[in-house]
Amino acid sequence: MISILKCRLAKGIVTRPFPYVEVGKACPFWTRPRPDAGHCEIEVLGKELRSVILKKLNRSLHIREVDTGSCGACESEIISATNPIYDIQRFGINFVASPRHADALLVTGPVSKNMALALQKTYNAMPEPKFVIVLGQCAIDGGIFKDSYYTQGGVKDILPVALRIPGCPPSPTDIMRYLLDFLKKD
Numbered sequence: 001m002i003s004i005l006k007c008r009l010a011k012g013i014v015t016r017p018f019p020y021v022e023v024g025k026a027c028p029f030w031t032r033p034r035p036d037a038g039h040c041e042i043e044v045l046g047k048e049l050r051s052v053i054l055k056k057l058n059r060s061l062h063i064r065e066v067d068t069g070s071c072g073a074c075e076s077e078i079i080s081a082t083n084p085i086y087d088i089q090r091f092g093i094n095f096v097a098s099p100r101h102a103d104a105l106l107v108t109g110p111v112s113k114n115m116a117l118a119l120q121k122t123y124n125a126m127p128e129p130k131f132v133i134v135l136g137q138c139a140i141d142g143g144i145f146k147d148s149y150y151t152q153g154g155v156k157d158i159l160p161v162a163l164r165i166p167g168c169p170p171s172p173t174d175i176m177r178y179l180l181d182f183l184k185k186d
Contacts, residue, residue, distance in 0.1 A: 046091035049180045053092040060092040064102035070109025073169040074136040081172035099125040106133045110142040110151040131162035140164050
């Protein structure tokens with residue numbers, strides 16, 4: 001233990017804090033706004049998303065995510081959306097492990113033949129009202145895998161799709177923006 005402490009004291013602080021952004025300037029994702037600013041795009045989108053979700057559901061939005069054969073890029077962006085920079089859970093979006101607890105089904109990747117039945121069963125296990133979100137070009141129409149012998153194309157061929165979020169992969173900010181626009185419409 002003493003050796004760890006000595007090493008820590010010898011190295012000093014090796015991390016650096018996120019810089020603050022002056023009021024009225026653009027707020028890139030790697031910075032944090034001053035406590036009095038509150039103008040960062042993530043914060044603005046998030047607060048509006050939270051109010052729309054609360055108005056519609058009177059609680060958080062619960063999403064079940066299913067990867068039907070993607071390359072993993074869209075999952076990386078979903079994981080990024082839950083990291084401390086974006087932290088979409090503070091805006092009322094929670095990912096759940098069971099479709100029985102979900103309001104929405106978020107699907108990534110082209111539907112491979114071995115995942116088509118599992119995807120249908122997951123959708124059928126969800127309580128009403130429910131809706132399907134497809135994330136990324138592969139889930140929308142099969143993407144670069146649409147002519148593959150082992151895919152069934154996009155999700156729209158299997159389930160009724162309510163929201164399409166294009167991109168390869170879409171950023172967490174894009175995910176928030178498209179979800180907000182969708183929830184405002186209904």
